Amino acid sequence: xxxxxxxxxxxxxxxxxxxxxxxxxxxxxxxxxxxxxxxxxxxxxxxxxxxxxxxxxxxxxxxxxxxxxxxxxxxxxxxxxxxxxxxxxxxxxxxxxxxxxxxxxxxxxxxxxxxxx
Amino acid sequence: xxxxxxxxxxxxxxxxxxxxxxxxxxxxxxxxxxxxxxxxxxxxxxxxxxxxxxxxxxxxxxxxxxxxxxxxxxxxxxxxxxxxxxxxxxxxxxxxxxxxxxxxxxxxxxxxxxxxxxxxxxxxxxxxxxxxxxxxxxxxxxxxxxxxxxxxxxxxxxxxxxxxxxxxxxxxxxxxxxxxxxxxxxxxxxxxxxxxxxxxxxxxxxxxxxxxxxxxxxxxxxxxxxxxxxxxxxxxxxxxxxxxxxxxxxxxxxxxxxxxxxxxxxxxxxxxxxxxxxxxxxxxxxxxxxxxxxxxxxxxxxxxxxxxxxxxxxxxxxxxxxxxxxxxxxxxxxxxxxxxxxxxxxxxxxxxxxxxxxxxxxxxxxxxxxxxxxxxxxxxxxxxxxxxxxxxxxxxxxxxxxxxxxxxxxxxxxxxxxxxxxxxxxxxxxxxxxxxxxxxxxxxxxxxxxxxxxxxxxxxxxxxxxxxxxxxxxxxxxxxxxxxxxxxxxxxxxxxxxxxxx
Numbered sequence: 001x002x003x004x005x006x007x008x009x010x011x012x013x014x015x016x017x018x019x020x021x022x023x024x025x026x027x028x029x030x031x032x033x034x035x036x037x038x039x040x041x042x043x044x045x046x047x048x049x050x051x052x053x054x055x056x057x058x059x060x061x062x063x064x065x066x067x068x069x070x071x072x073x074x075x076x077x078x079x080x081x082x083x084x085x086x087x088x089x090x091x092x093x094x095x096x097x098x099x100x101x102x103x104x105x106x107x108x109x110x111x112x113x114x115x116x117x
Numbered sequence: 118x119x120x121x122x123x124x125x126x127x128x129x130x131x132x133x134x135x136x137x138x139x140x141x142x143x144x145x146x147x148x149x150x151x152x153x154x155x156x157x158x159x160x161x162x163x164x165x166x167x168x169x170x171x172x173x174x175x176x177x178x179x180x181x182x183x184x185x186x187x188x189x190x191x192x193x194x195x196x197x198x199x200x201x202x203x204x205x206x207x208x209x210x211x212x213x214x215x216x217x218x219x220x221x222x223x224x225x226x227x228x229x230x231x232x233x234x235x236x237x238x239x240x241x242x243x244x245x246x247x248x249x250x251x252x253x254x255x256x257x258x259x260x261x262x263x264x265x266x267x268x269x270x271x272x273x274x275x276x277x278x279x280x281x282x283x284x285x286x287x288x289x290x291x292x293x294x295x296x297x298x299x300x301x302x303x304x305x306x307x308x309x310x311x312x313x314x315x316x317x318x319x320x321x322x323x324x325x326x327x328x329x330x331x332x333x334x335x336x337x338x339x340x341x342x343x344x345x346x347x348x349x350x351x352x353x354x355x356x357x358x359x360x361x362x363x364x365x366x367x368x369x370x371x372x373x374x375x376x377x378x379x380x381x382x383x384x385x386x387x388x389x390x391x392x393x394x395x396x397x398x399x400x401x402x403x404x405x406x407x408x409x410x411x412x413x414x415x416x417x418x419x420x421x422x423x424x425x426x427x428x429x430x431x432x433x434x435x436x437x438x439x440x441x442x443x444x445x446x447x448x449x450x451x452x453x454x455x456x457x458x459x460x461x462x463x464x465x466x467x468x469x470x471x472x473x474x475x476x477x478x479x480x481x482x483x484x485x486x487x488x489x490x491x492x493x494x495x496x497x498x499x500x501x502x503x504x505x506x507x508x509x510x511x512x513x514x515x516x517x518x519x520x521x522x523x524x525x526x527x528x529x530x531x532x533x534x535x536x537x538x539x540x541x542x543x544x545x546x547x548x549x550x551x552x553x554x555x556x557x558x559x560x561x562x563x564x565x566x567x568x569x570x571x572x573x574x575x576x577x578x579x580x581x582x583x584x585x586x587x588x589x590x591x592x593x594x595x596x597x598x599x600x601x602x603x604x605x606x607x608x609x610x611x612x613x614x615x616x617x618x619x
Binding site: 084 | 390391392393394395397398399400401402403405406409425428429
């Protein structure tokens with residue numbers, strides 16, 4: 001079965017970019033534009049991996065992450081942070097990886113492949 | 118019964134030594150200190166004794182009148198009682214006309230002398246009182262003038278307000294910049310508001326009698342905006358009740374502008390770095406599609422990728438331009454451009470964003486388009502900024518079924534006007550006052566607070582101006598007026614602040 005990646009970012013252009021590269025690498029994708037949407041998307045779509053932006057208008061990435069980890073059913077979904085904030089690896093220490101925009105596409109895909117096996 | 122007079126000097130001038138001696142004795146009994154002399158000694162004695170009262174006995178009328186006049190010239194307040202021959206009314210009246218205080222007939226009765234002297238003393242007292250009052254009045258007037266002058270000439274705005282927030286007094290500077298304002302409400306005059314400002318320092322001072330301070334943006338009657346530092350102090354009546362509050366406002370616009378420039382660059386880079394990182398990532402996304410399209414020979418994908426690249430490049434370009442503007446006063450690159458082509462270019466930049474959100478975009482070109490001397494790069498970035506704000510105002514507005522942004526160019530003989538109209542959410546008065554200020558943004562994290570500030574700066578640099586008319590809930594119109602022919606503007610001065618809020 002195709003593994004699904006949830007892309008959480010408020011910038012539609014970046015969402016499109018991530019959709020392009022993940023789909024071309026053979027993954028299915030779904031998306032959310034802020035933390036609140038992302039949580040319901042997680043429950044609905046049950047993704048295998050989440051990429052998470054930190055700074056978003058309605059609900060910030062770290063808050064979403066906290067809520068995710070309180071949800072027993074989904075707390076083990078791996079999260080990759082992709083954000084414009086420098087030093088973002090400290091924001092969510094348990095993330096499997098952190099990328100600063102603009103990110104290296106090959107690096108990202110490499111990490112995704114490792115995580116999803 | 119005599120009223121006893123303590124130590125009142127009196128000079129008795131008479132050629133009749135015997136008569137003089139009799140008079141001196143009587144006057145001594147009353148408590149006067151008489152000095153007797155003849156006509157010749159008179160002026161010497163007068164200058165030594167300096168009496169307020171003189172008794173002048175007449176022998177030769179001419180001689181006596183000359184002496185009377187001379188004394189009055191030297192000592193104009195002296196009360197001179199003349200003693201004339203019995204029945205000589207004519208002479209007596211002439212002497213009165215010459216300035217004598219009174220005349221008595223010889224031989225003088227004690228009673229008549231006493232009454233005449235006490236009247237003369239009363240007159241002297243009255244004179245002195247008037248003189249004292251005159252001196253006091255003069256001092257008072259001088260003080261009042263000094264106070265008025267201080268109040269008026271202090272290089273700040275002073276107003277005194279009552280509990281109804283009406284201005285009861287204002288200094289010259291205040292009246293000069295905010296108009297004849299007595300009786301008006303403070304917030305109407307100062308801030309063009311219809312309701313009192315939140316956290317009014319005057320209110321607070323009325324409530325607690327303490328000094329309060331705030332920083333405000335105010336608009337003068339000719340539309341100039343000033344940042345003022347305001348201090349308030351209570352004014353109390355004789356019972357200690359606060360009846361009025363004095364508000365003293367100092368113009369700190371220049372300080373704030375300087376401060377803004379100094380701190381801005383670091384802040385600015387911080388504030389846009391997130392955005393720039395996002396744009397660069399999205400640019401990668403566009404390039405990815407472009408490359409993939411080329412690899413698969415998919416022209417649709419190529420076109421889409423190119424479109425994305427174009428959009429991102431233009432956004433990055435704008436951000437970089439803003440940053441350049443901000444970091445350094447750059448010189449204008451004035452070019453003679455075709456007005457219509459320029460306008461079309463600006464409109465084309467924004468139209469896709471409007472259509473994407475289902476907003477009608479109209480453009481009209483009226484009058485003579487011809488050519489215009491501008492720095493097209495900076496003016497277009499300023500206009501795009503205003504247009505994008507108009508689109509955002511429509512996106513944010515949830516009250517109307519359809520939204521329209523109009524871009525209208527009107528070509529006049531000397532001026533080209535750009536009207537940017539929207540029926541979006543509108544801008545409230547207080548945001549209008551601050552909208553051209555550095556780092557003022559109503560868009561939260563989406564705005565840098567630079568766009569309109571820079572738009573205004575570049576339009577001013579071109580010798581033009583921006584006018585704003587907006588009604589919350591109805592819409593907004595920006596009017597950008599640019600002279601057709603570029604005239605270099607002097608280095609930034611206050612007089613150049615041409616932003617007007619109607």
